[in-house]
Structures are given as structure tokens and as C-alpha cells.
Amino acid sequence: MTATATPTTPITPTTPTTRRIAGTKHKKRRRTASEWIVLTLSIAGALLVIAPMLLLLINAFKSPAEYANSNPLELPHALSFDGIKTFWNGHNFPRALWNSIFISGMVAILAVILSVLNSFAIGIGRVKGRTWLVLVFLMANLVPQEMLFDPLFKLYDKLGLLSNSWSVIITFTVIQSAFGTYLLSSLLGTFPKEILEAAAVDGASRLRSLRSVIVPILRPTLSVLMVFFFIWTWNEFLLPLAFLNTSDSLTVPLVLQQLNGERQTDTTTLIAGTLISIIPTIIFFLFFQRTLTRGITAGAVK
């Protein structure tokens, strides 16, 4: 046992392992008991965070009868797919999945394009009053959504866009591009001038410099933005709830909310539905884990 281990924390469940593993190999010094405690606590915290999802996983595969008679903390005795089947068939989940993918995908693309156009004029063009312009676009992010919901509801009603994916796509293209404009403007403000000059010498027009010089160089940042816009839009709740009302226009969160609101919903169906609604997010998360963590930090400090 290491020298520092004994005085700080005499008895912990990890001490035996400390002795064994700390003895094997480490670069500089042995891992102390307090370090093992920090690790144990971090893991315990992480388990607490995913505990609700684990509970879902345990219970989603119980039959309604088994669920009613068992403790939710127990593992299922037999795998039953009743809940999942009822949810999948009864609520047209594939349709909701497609709606969510279509809406979030379109927003991700359109909002990035919009952000690039706005920030090109602000960061490269350095138009007058650009600090204020950034603030104007940023308003889209500051305004609470219930400020938008009634006027936009009437507007989309007039345009015949209610219960149409495009009402949500248009709205969130604007809302998400606020963050994109803000981030890209500050990035483009320090874009290497030599590259722009070289393009101008070669006779490239503004639009051409933007398309074939700036956008390719920004591509890593733009892909981070796209991933973010996709997830943010996927998770949106209030405005889609207001604009999408017919059953085949609903998104994944809305279907789940509807299921939750129905009184006759069987608990196993609800659990199965929740689990299925989480799966696309988890798949997406696993795919883009690195992009995501890189992206959040890109937004934090320019």
C-alpha cells in the first residue's frame, strides 16, 4: 500500500484492489486510495445518471401481466415484446421517426446555409453596425418560444402550413441559425486574409470565394453545427406541439407525449415507447460522440 493511502482513508471497499493494481505498473507513482475513491464516486454518479434508462430497459421487455405482478427493479423472467409491438403498431412510430428525421435534417442543412450567408456579410464583409446585426440574429435564440407560438400559429394557419413539417422547419431554421451566425461571424472575423487575397487575385467573385474557398475550410465547424442543429431540433417540444396536430405529422417526442397523455395507455406500452424513442438519440450519440464534445467546446470560447 502506498504511503499516502493509509492516513487519508483507512477503510474503503476499494482498498484491496488498490493494493493489487497499484502494485502492478504506473508511470510515475502508484494510485492512492483517495484516487480510487474519486474514481468510485465518479462511476457511482454516472450509474445514477443512467439508472432511469437502465430501469426502462429492464421493464420494457416484461409482459403486462408480469409487470403488474413484479417489482420494477427485478429483471424480467421471460422476454416479451408485447409493449413494443403495441406501441410500434398503434402509434405509427415509423412515420414519426421519418418526420423527425426529415424536419431535423432539413433544419440542419438550411440553418447552416443561412448561418454561412449571414456571417459572410458580417465577418468577411464587415458591414456597418455588424455588432448590432449579430444581436438582431441572436434575438432568435433569446426569445422564449411562447412569444412566437401564437402569432406564428395564425401565420402558418393562413399559409396552410399547419400540421405540415415545413412550419417547424422554417421556424427552427431561423432559431438555430442564430447560434450559427454568432459563432461563424466571430470565426470569419479572424479568417486568414492571405487566402482571401489569393482567391481575389485569381479572379474569384465573392460568391465563388465563399463557395470554393471559405466553406471548404470551415467544413469541420459546419459539420459540428449540423450535428447540433439536428439534435436540438429533434428534441424541440413546445412549437412542434403547437404546429403539428394531425397524427401523421407528429415527431418522436410528440408521439411519446401523446401516448403519455392517453389514459388507457398500458404501462408496459409506455415504457417500451419511451425506450424506443431513446434509441435513435443513443445511436446518433454513439456516431457523433466526438463531434459533439468538440462542438460544445467550440461554442463556449471562441
Added chain:
Amino acid sequence: MSSLTRTKRPSKRPAEAARIPERGRKKLGYWLYFIPGGFLVSVVIFYPIVRNLRLSLYHWRGGRAAEHFTGLDNWFALFHDSAFLQSFTNIALVVIAMVVVPTLLGLVIAAALFDVVGRRFGGKVSSLLRATYYLPQILPIAVAGVMFSWILKPNRDGVLNQFLTAITGHAVTVNWLGGQYSTAIASTMVLMIWIQLGYPVVIFMAALQRVEPELYEASELDGANWFQRFRAITLPQIRPEVFVVALTTTIAALKVFGPIFILTMGGPSKSTYVPSFYAYQEFIKGPDKGYAATIASAITIVVFVVAVIFIKVQTRSERKDA
């Protein structure tokens, strides 16, 4: 010209050249690039803002009913409306759950993961744990909310109640969400902490990578313990990130809607209302859309003021550092 001198140029000079050099061409052409963005932001954001600000000066039942101009009546009524005042009291609790607790806990967890787990047990372990803490951030709030309301079901059906029954030995049948204010608001606060925690953890861990290891080594030589080091070196170094986290989460807290809508619907008896939810309810069910517009406008103003204050404080402290 080196890039250093360029970035130091004061950015507020009135007639600055565009960054693409062009002889004889006006910068005016750049405004063309604002056409799509400007049009959309006017329609989707500023039209509703103007409309609601105007509507806040009227009584209006909605639909085809006539609007009655009332001046500032709605605004005065707002300050005597106990439901509205209660909803702002709840915002203070929401700020604790979405800003204060996640930021403080996030600092501790980020430091533990970066300093101890990452350095002593390997980067893979720490990034796996970081990903786990972050996971709730990307779950749709509707999904997270439904999950929590399943766990918190009243009577014997609830997962939490069954769990507590198993532990304590006698039947626990607390109606967490519908019973009384204290358990209802506490439950929503737990959900909010659960959702928010991963965000500061990820940002602070990235910030810690910027802190120069030499500083740590120097302090270690001086015999500083972990906590002294954390206070004297780590915290000041990652202050910009703490600011960003505080700003973004405070704004999110002021606008909070989803957790309340899904968990409590503002109940029991309107006690867990937050301003956003109140405005929404009034727009949908209330007798006076003018009043609903007033609530929504009030939140917008508060959010805007808070954002401006934050940014001012931030630039001032940055200037002091420079």
C-alpha cells in the same frame, strides 16, 4: 501583415475594409447576403415580438372577437397576479436546479474526471464517464419527462415508491407529482439537474485542458494541496467557461417549459407554474390573449435584460484581465 496585428485592430472603427480586397467595389453588395436571413428573422422572430408587444396593450378574447385597447392595464394586473408572482418564485428554484447546482457539481465532477480519473486511470475511462454524464443532455425533454413521470407514479405503482417500500419495509405511497407543492417542485428540480449536469462537465473538462501544466507543477512544488490549487489556479483560468455556462443556463432556466409541462402541468393547483408555462396556458385556455401576450412579453424583456447584463459583466471582466 501578420495575423497578430490584424486581430488587435479595434473592431469598432466605422469604415473598415471588407476582408476580401476589391478595387472600386462597394461593400454594399454584402447586404445581399442578408436577404434570406433578414427576411426570415423578421417574419419568424420580429413579427411575433411586435405583435405580442402590441397585443399586451389590448384585451382580446381571441378569434373574431374585437380587441379593446386598455393601455397598460395588463401590465399592472401582472404585478398583482399571485399566479404570476408564484411562477417567478419558482423560477428562482429553477435557477438553482438548472444553473447553480449543475455548475458547482459540474466543477467538482469535471475536476475529478480530468485531474484524477483522466490522469491516473487513463483518458478512455474519463471520456466514457464524461459521455455518460452528457447523455441526458441530448435526450428529448419529452422522453426524459415521460421516463421520470413513470418512475414517480403515485401509489404503489410508482418505481420510486416501490423502491422506497423495499428499503424501508413499510408501504410508501407518496404522490410525488400531484400531491403537494414541495414534492412536485423537488421532483422537477431533480429532473432539471439530471438533464443539465452533463453540459458544464463537458465544457469545464475542455477548459481544463487549456490550463498549463507548469502552473500545476509549480504549485505542487510550493506544497499546495488539491483544493488550494483548484481555487488559486484552476478556477481563475476557466472563468470564461464558467461565465458562458452561467449565461446560457440562466437564459434556459428563464425560458423553461418542457419539464413542467410534462411532469406536473403546473399542478398541484397552479403551484408549480413557471412564466413560460403560464403564458402558454393563457394563450391556449385563458379568456384574454392580451394578458397571455403580456406574460410572454414580460419573460422576453427579463431574458433580454439578463443577457445584456451578463454580456456587460463578462466584457468588463475580460477587459480587466487584459
